Amino acid sequence: MRLTNLLRTMVSAFLLLLSAGAFAQTGEDGYDLWLRYRPLEAGLQARYGRAATELVATGRSATVEAAAAELERGLSGLLGRPLPRTARIGKDGAILLGTPASTPAIAAMKLPLDRVGAEGFVIRSTRIGGRDVIVIAANQDIGLLYGAFRLLRLVQTGAAPEGLDIVDAPKAKLRLLNHWDNLDRTVERGYAGFSLWDWHKLPDYLDPRYTDYARANASIGINGTVLTNVNANAEVLTAPYLEKVKALAGVFRPYGIRVYLTARFSAPIEIGGLKTADPLDPAVRAWWRAKADEIYRTIPDFGGFLVKANSEGQPGPQDYKRNHADGANMLADAVKPHGGVVMWRAFVYAADNREDRAKQAYSEFKPLDGHFRDNVIVQVKNGAIDFQPREPFHPLFGAMPKTPLVMEFQITKEYLGFATHLAYLGTMWEEVLRADTGHGGTVARVVDGSLHHYPVSGLAGVANIGNDRNWTGSHFDQANWYAFGRLAWDPDASARTIAADWARMTFSNEDGFVRPTVDVMMASHQAVVDYMTPLGLHHLMATGHHYGPGPWVNDLGRPDWNPTYYHRADAQGIGFDRTRSGSDAVSQYAPSVARIFADPKRVPEDLLLWFHHLPWDHRMASGRSLWDELVLRYGRGVAEVRRMRATWESLRPFVDPRRHADVAAFLRIQEKEAIWWRDASVAYFRSINRLPLPPGAPEPAMSLDAYKALSFPHAPGNPS
């Protein structure tokens, strides 16, 4: 072929692809998450081009195949040329993927694999047979998959490809998503459309999206998923549904992800035909054993059960005058022969309990420490109320040395602006994990199991995933899914580092983009706290759907469902006294911590009204009165959102038009709703204290009655 002919052919092929590429612009809709694998800039491409020329993976499991396929997909995208798979190292720049068992060359190397356990990995730049090689080694195949994703992250974020020497393993054993997905595909507290699980078409149709879900989770180390809502439906335990669960488990297995289900405590009655669900009744115990046997026959690596019992109307052992340990242990005995676990939620507050709701989980569970089977894990929300914009860490952390505690974070933003508010939760979770329990270590040391030498450890995140094209309802909410996985892998990881990695992989590696974007993310959670619930206020949202402000609500069936129960504002002051003069919830904390929380001068201002009822003219550190400070904080939150909008506007050159427009539209909504929160809250509290607004604070846009009259009967995520 003459050069000119070749050129002509190339030009036409180029133009053809250009047009195909132009058409594929709809691809930038967020579906690819942080696994976009778009071409690197030329300099990095050249550098990595030399370091990644071929792929050698000798293992044959589905997990090794997944790892190799991901490297091929990722590196060919990033480097702009195919990554050939070869049987042996043939040139400089080979990537060698293997375990000592599968790959003699790796067995022959002195790699510190004894430090990485079953799931960790080693990545090392070295020379084998005179060739420059990047080795990804692990003890088990799943470590290879995690190592492959780690190498891809390095390339994606522009790290230097030379001299790699990484030894890493997860600190927590269970790293789980909790889906609050119902069998009708509605998602409780879901703001990303509807459930991914298309139960009706399972097990016959396996949506390719299930595989992408598994890829995304594996890329951040998630190793289990609870498919169903904690407000559970027993039907998922029937044979036809177990076949569907089995099909999903088959998709997830190569990615190291086990499936778990929620167990409705009354299932023996509802689907078993028994008259009772009493955990000490032999027939009930036999039913659960048989059910567990059936499940494990169907899904041999089934993870276990997650249970919400005797909470918010769910059935439980207390219906039969048994305690939580009785209930949990019965289920634990059923799954124990199969290696399963029971995660028993500590989120309880009894209908007939007049104690401060913040105290009830501790009161019920602390006495049970030491009474649970060794395959029971108690799952504790980060705070004692319910995923509020900010809570002090839960007093159970550190108080249950004999019972493994799993942290439950809420990734979905039930109380943090649904999908449309940009609120990066990495900082909130970091704050909780780094909190000193006063029992000899931080919360992170509790949940990674090291403080009390728990036999099992873990973190669970209530998923924000739905069938919206971008998975999480908004592009920036992907960062929360991502950050949860990273923190579950390493509870000591830095929220800022995680944010930066995510921003680079998801949008752009350019510093001019990354720095301001990370700054926005790092400031975003505090902004939401400020415009929704500043200074330690909490539980002020509207009823049911929790969309928007409702600090005035005081007519619900139970005292502790009412916002007024939590803020206790009157003409004189505001706040919930949880010191000794009040509910004494502070005493559930270790003395060193309790002393700080109990002292209005030492407690962090962001938790002030969580623990203290104070007069409106209480003098704050700023010198301002509490009332003026409160109003100022509301305004500060709105101002921060305006700054976020301006910053995002300035980043337009770095972001594809579709996603830039999506985020910009949501920031407009966030500003509108931040103003709504501020104005409605200020209008309400002013009606209580009759005080003037501080100078410069804007008048609320509408009357208090107008805010009260707003109604949103179809707000999403509301269980009907």
Next chain:
Amino acid sequence: MRLTNLLRTMVSAFLLLLSAGAFAQTGEDGYDLWLRYRPLEAGLQARYGRAATELVATGRSATVEAAAAELERGLSGLLGRPLPRTARIGKDGAILLGTPASTPAIAAMKLPLDRVGAEGFVIRSTRIGGRDVIVIAANQDIGLLYGAFRLLRLVQTGAAPEGLDIVDAPKAKLRLLNHWDNLDRTVERGYAGFSLWDWHKLPDYLDPRYTDYARANASIGINGTVLTNVNANAEVLTAPYLEKVKALAGVFRPYGIRVYLTARFSAPIEIGGLKTADPLDPAVRAWWRAKADEIYRTIPDFGGFLVKANSEGQPGPQDYKRNHADGANMLADAVKPHGGVVMWRAFVYAADNREDRAKQAYSEFKPLDGHFRDNVIVQVKNGAIDFQPREPFHPLFGAMPKTPLVMEFQITKEYLGFATHLAYLGTMWEEVLRADTGHGGTVARVVDGSLHHYPVSGLAGVANIGNDRNWTGSHFDQANWYAFGRLAWDPDASARTIAADWARMTFSNEDGFVRPTVDVMMASHQAVVDYMTPLGLHHLMATGHHYGPGPWVNDLGRPDWNPTYYHRADAQGIGFDRTRSGSDAVSQYAPSVARIFADPKRVPEDLLLWFHHLPWDHRMASGRSLWDELVLRYGRGVAEVRRMRATWESLRPFVDPRRHADVAAFLRIQEKEAIWWRDASVAYFRSINRLPLPPGAPEPAMSLDAYKALSFPHAPGNPS
């Protein structure tokens, strides 16, 4: 730049795009519908390359912009190179797009624009100023958009680009989708996920998918969409929702699509604070007038209301002892000043009416002919029961010369296998449209308005669209959306031609693909009829969700909700006698038609048991007994599905892997469910007549009791 350097640059760019293209393989997930615009094969590309070199569009409306943008997008994709926009014709191969008003060159041509009305167009190959030009001309901008899509269809389907001379205009004025979408995003009888309308984020966030929805609809001539369920919620008529509707209307407007809403008849009570919704009450009339004024202030081109009244529990004028005309006319008076219409559904069957349900709509509406305002349209389902797999045409067609009738087809497959059964409905609709009413013309002549000189005419299709990525829940269900649009534009269009066009645009232009695929599509509806409701049987599905067979059901609250009401099988025979000896429903047809339907020897066998109750040993045209023939038909349906599966398997080389696998998986489900329908139905009817199966017919796989015990509490699309 030296040639070798240029070459090197080209090669690297080529490889880069290649990898990006490889990554974008997820693009072939069906989202692009029939507007894929993938590169044509080289021969056609060259031929069209000469015929389409530049685009000249001088109009400036958003509609002209949409037409020009679509031509750029489509032709650049199909031809593999950009289509430059120029201000004037500069070379051979220009495409000139314009109206006489916007484009003097078009005004100067002698084009038959007087024949195409407001929405039609002319496409003509001609010479202007010595250049070869393709002209797309219309009287209004919307005609240009339709013309642009028509030209694209020609290119997509490989039609010759030379000597174009097309003069076309829609035969029906209203071409509407009816969305049975609820405000909580569930979709009644929806099998494609959940509602596209993300009401919570409207009006602030406009999902780009709304635009793609409008493009797809405009491409097939749809010019209106009813956004909400006929089982209506009055809230959509409140101011906050009207703002959301306005936002959608703004997206759709450039594409010639008007929005309509369903009007809940009791809205004056529910959101208006009135004590009555009596259509003759002055306060009620004033409320609707004010509401219509408010709607039109918000959305000046609002289309009008669709109403389901006094049907299946919906409120209506009969609640106040008024008739349908009283109700419809009240609403018609409210929208009349604004140019709106009221579509009043004839799908009624009263709870206290003991008449054959098939007769009730005719009985109620026929006497009202001539009593409706001129902006009332009565919307009539294709058959008199309810979208059964096959029904004779509705006797109202032809019987209402003074009242415009709109055809209501159901695109969503409530009774035709949900999303997973391949059932092309073009043939079913063609059969209805071509039926001779006996009143001087076919059903098509009634709904296009020509038979009775209706001032308005139209077809409505109950949408099968949801938020599934492929829009319709299955790739082949896209064909039904497409076919509905094409038949609404031209009720005389050929179902086979439409199927071929769709298959070419959606999958492949290769004859080796198109012929067998169209054959599968053309045979598919009859296959479903055979394995579900052969020989004129109807309404035999399970209760509520309508998923699967339930011919045994006889315990529902109303006689005419029970399958046994419809099949009337006993030891002696089967079928619904609608002759004079029975319900005499035949007499609602014109005498020439009634004579055929009433005669078991002349009625089409596929409608035999719709009109006749016959003994099991009735001799069929085949010579077989009715029972043997019935069993044979069930088996024939299953056999056809097996053939469809085999054909699809053979087409693998022509189809991208993702979509091929999707369709193959659904065909497996279809086969499984076809066998279920056959076996459950045969097991049931055999239990009634105690007859042996004909030779060769397989034994049902399970016992009748086992079929009866199946339960599907979460089957989709079921209104709760």
